[in-house]
Amino acid sequence: MMEDKRSVFLILYFSRYRLSLWVSTFYFVCLLISSCEPMATTFDDTGEASYYSAKTYTPVTDTPSVIRVMTWNIRFGAGRILWFGDACGERVVLTEEEVYNSLQAIVDQINKIKPDILLLQEVDINSKRSCYIDQLQWILDHTWFNYAVCGSQWKAQFIPSDGLGRMDEENVILSRWKISDAQRIQLVLRNDQDKLTRYFYERCCLVTARIEIPDFKNFYAVNIHASATATLDIKQQHITQFKNELDRINQNGGYFVAGGDLNTLPPSSDTTDYCLQDKCSWESYHSAGDDPMHKEGSDYSPEQHFLDALYQTYRCAVSDSLYKSDQFHFYTHTTRQDHYWDRTLDYLFTNYKWANHSVVVHQDATKESDHAPVSVLFILPE
Amino acid sequence: MKKVILWLSGIFFCFELYSQDSLTKNYWTDGTAYTIPKHRWELGLFTASRYGLGKNLELSAHPLMFFLMPQVKIKACWGEYSGFRLATEHGLFYPSLFMNLVATKGTGGLISPEFTIPQMFAISNRFLLSFRPFKKAILTAHAGIAFSIKFGPLNPRSTIDLPLIYPRLAVFYNQPEFDVGIDFRGQFIQRFGWLINVENFIICGTAQNYFMENKGVLVYTSKKETLRIEAGYKLCFGRYPAGPQWHLLPVIDLVFGIKK
Numbered sequence: 001m002m003e004d005k006r007s008v009f010l011i012l013y014f015s016r017y018r019l020s021l022w023v024s025t026f027y028f029v030c031l032l033i034s035s036c037e038p039m040a041t042t043f044d045d046t047g048e049a050s051y052y053s054a055k056t057y058t059p060v061t062d063t064p065s066v067i068r069v070m071t072w073n074i075r076f077g078a079g080r081i082l083w084f085g086d087a088c089g090e091r092v093v094l095t096e097e098e099v100y101n102s103l104q105a106i107v108d109q110i111n112k113i114k115p116d117i118l119l120l121q122e123v124d125i126n127s128k129r130s131c132y133i134d135q136l137q138w139i140l141d142h143t144w145f146n147y148a149v150c151g152s153q154w155k156a157q158f159i160p161s162d163g164l165g166r167m168d169e170e171n172v173i174l175s176r177w178k179i180s181d182a183q184r185i186q187l188v189l190r191n192d193q194d195k196l197t198r199y200f201y202e203r204c205c206l207v208t209a210r211i212e213i214p215d216f217k218n219f220y221a222v223n224i225h226a227s228a229t230a231t232l233d234i235k236q237q238h239i240t241q242f243k244n245e246l247d248r249i250n251q252n253g254g255y256f257v258a259g260g261d262l263n264t265l266p267p268s269s270d271t272t273d274y275c276l277q278d279k280c281s282w283e284s285y286h287s288a289g290d291d292p293m294h295k296e297g298s299d300y301s302p303e304q305h306f307l308d309a310l311y312q313t314y315r316c317a318v319s320d321s322l323y324k325s326d327q328f329h330f331y332t333h334t335t336r337q338d339h340y341w342d343r344t345l346d347y348l349f350t351n352y353k354w355a356n357h358s359v360v361v362h363q364d365a366t367k368e369s370d371h372a373p374v375s376v377l378f379i380l381p382e
Numbered sequence: 383m384k385k386v387i388l389w390l391s392g393i394f395f396c397f398e399l400y401s402q403d404s405l406t407k408n409y410w411t412d413g414t415a416y417t418i419p420k421h422r423w424e425l426g427l428f429t430a431s432r433y434g435l436g437k438n439l440e441l442s443a444h445p446l447m448f449f450l451m452p453q454v455k456i457k458a459c460w461g462e463y464s465g466f467r468l469a470t471e472h473g474l475f476y477p478s479l480f481m482n483l484v485a486t487k488g489t490g491g492l493i494s495p496e497f498t499i500p501q502m503f504a505i506s507n508r509f510l511l512s513f514r515p516f517k518k519a520i521l522t523a524h525a526g527i528a529f530s531i532k533f534g535p536l537n538p539r540s541t542i543d544l545p546l547i548y549p550r551l552a553v554f555y556n557q558p559e560f561d562v563g564i565d566f567r568g569q570f571i572q573r574f575g576w577l578i579n580v581e582n583f584i585i586c587g588t589a590q591n592y593f594m595e596n597k598g599v600l601v602y603t604s605k606k607e608t609l610r611i612e613a614g615y616k617l618c619f620g621r622y623p624a625g626p627q628w629h630l631l632p633v634i635d636l637v638f639g640i641k642k
Binding site for chain 1: 485487488489490491492493494495496497539540542543544623624625
């Protein structure tokens with residue numbers, strides 16, 4: 001009898017308990033959605049990018065004939081920490097020390113390579129997960145770059161999931177020379193998520209900007225971070241939008257260096273399915289009865305020809321023949337903390353000339369991010 | 383300036399003319415030094431519910447949040463001196479249950495699941511001093527202090543950086559927390575009232591040390607004083623970990639009154 005009473009009490013208590021949670025969550029969400037600042041930021045198809053400059057100007061005295069261009073996904077200063085979103089980890093909010101240590105390692109690598117133009121992806125400027133550190137300003141102030149522009153990839157006042165909180169992740173172009181006409185171009189949004197998830201989810205973009213190198217007026221940099229986990233048609237559209245923008249610059253007589261994290265493999269990759277490499281210990285793929293059969297974002301088999309048009313129209317820093325000759329040396333990414341690079345996701349393209357044999361995938365940078373930086377020398381047209 | 387004063391005086395005079403009973407019966411007195419009548423219940427949908435324990439003693443708690451984030455307050459009125467009514471309010475707040483519940487994976491995770499929230503309590507005490515500049519208006523000044531007791535370490539990265547929530551949980555991360563503010567309310571036509579208040583939170587030992595909330599609402603009270611509807615705004619400013627921020631939020635509440 002006593003146990004019955006206790007059960008009834010517990011049922012009543014927890015039903016009210018759950019009701020309380022829902023009512024309070026609903027109240028706060030309603031309150032914030034209806035507040036002046038939207039919970040998540042949405043963007044126009046094309047909008048102006050944000051401009052940054054270094055605290056102290058580093059004079060550019062040389063008149064270059066070649067410049068070094070580099071792309072790097074810096075993973076918001078998380079280094080190789082087992083973050084919950086991309087590395088089967090439990091971590092969500094990093095410590096200040098972790099972020100600054102990682103940023104210092106990134107800056108050391110940048111200062112060693114000394115690129116003139118740098119395309120960065122996943123740069124946090126005001127996110128809870130990275131202790132609200134303005135990583136872009138910090139990198140600007142600790143390298144020889146004078147200017148930067150950025151476009152938001154993921155911006156929300158508060159994401160009520162996994163303790164993510166405030167998010168502001170950017171795609172960035174850094175330059176020693178002045179930057180103008182910077183634009184953020186929205187890539188197609190995912191359409192396979194429920195409305196709530198889509199509202200708070202990242203909004204992939206590319207950033208274009210004119211780099212004002214003296215005596216060389218019509219030169220552009222384009223930075224993209226394409227979706228890693230969208231459906232095939234959306235991933236294809238991201239690549240198409242990227243190529244369309246390059247075509248537009250090319251048709252207008254401009255020169256460009258373009259690149260970023262395309263989240264797809266080169267056309268002639270030997271391995272295209274990384275489900276087993278990427279799976280978390282509690283997951284199972286490729287076995288009878290597994291649903292889904294493949295891990296989201298790890299099976300590139302259906303995407304093998306996504307980059308064909310780009311390779312055929314423009315010059316990739318790592319040409320198809322070079323890649324075929326030694327794929328291992330051009331791998332730029334791994335999802336596993338203690339493993340070496342196992343696939344290529346990061347690219348640089350131009351419609352002019354790369355200096356022969358100048359491309360380097362800096363595979364020694366194993367601790368700074370889950371992507372390796374790729375740099376190459378661009379020959380400025382006379 | 384004189385014009386503004388005259389204009390405001392005019393408004394208050396109008397309020398005076400058209401004021402009704404709610405205030406004198408002490409039905410609408412949360413945030414003032416007055417207590418609700420003995421044995422009267424007031425059940426708020428979003429704000430705290432109140433019960434008149436005695437002539438000068440009032441108990442308040444949030445009916446729904448009580449099961450997640452229990453907060454109980456007792457207000458005692460100590461008398462009226464030269465038109466000034468003095469009360470003290472003493473509260474006990476236990477947020478561990480709620481914080482552990484929202485330290486979860488997936489949707490609803492306001493705190494990262496990597497953090498464990500210890501058992502902890504906050505104790506708050508405040509003075510309230512009210513007087514009636516007009517017959518149907520109450521002006522209240524209040525000041526208080528809160529401090530917390532924790533039975534384990536609380537990770538400073540486990541904050542919920544949202545308006546309304548952050549300043550109320552701040553005392554568990556840094557203390558003591560002081561609050562000072564002013565509340566001004568009255569009635570202007572039959573069954574309709576107004577309220578403007580400003581509340582400041584000052585937290586010691588951190589750079590995120592100041593939060594301000596300004597509320598303005600219009601209030602409708604039913605004829606038999608059994609229902610009160612409040613609607614208005616809340617303007618919040620705070621020095622959050624992400625930097626200074628303003629928020630303008632809507633405020634809607636229903637309060638059901640039972641017995642006198």
